[in-house]
Amino acid sequence: MRITGTTLLDNTSALVLANDVEVDSTLSVAGNNDLTLNGVLSGNGTLNKNGLANLTLGGTNTFAGILNILSGSLTATNGGAWATRRRSTSAAGPCSTSTATPTSAPCKAAVT
Numbered sequence: 001m002r003i004t005g006t007t008l009l010d011n012t013s014a015l016v017l018a019n020d021v022e023v024d025s026t027l028s029v030a031g032n033n034d035l036t037l038n039g040v041l042s043g044n045g046t047l048n049k050n051g052l053a054n055l056t057l058g059g060t061n062t063f064a065g066i067l068n069i070l071s072g073s074l075t076a077t078n079g080g081a082w083a084t085r086r087r088s089t090s091a092a093g094p095c096s097t098s099t100a101t102p103t104s105a106p107c108k109a110a111v112t
Helices: none
Strands: 007-010 015-017 021-023 026-030 035-037 046-049 054-057 066-069 073-076 107-110
Touching: 021 026, 066 073
Parallel strands: 007 026, 015 035, 026 046, 035 054, 046 066, 054 073
Antiparallel strands: 066 107
């Protein structure tokens, strides 16, 4: 799946996707239902995590854009779920890269 324009993804129940997702614009993940992305997350756009649910990144990702966790949480389930070079741009502190503990809002990270 390739995101080339501003897109909202809001699932009505817990969902696991194996598709690769390329974010070249803005993708907002909303809602109160957990979403797992097990494919490769790539691109240079912006990923906004909204809603109370957890977003799980399970693939070996190459995403080089900006990740905003505005509400809810984010879990990385393997060491390759985060791109290799990342820095925090959040006044609240860095995003956790732990595979054991979800990162909760607010958190903003940019890959450099």
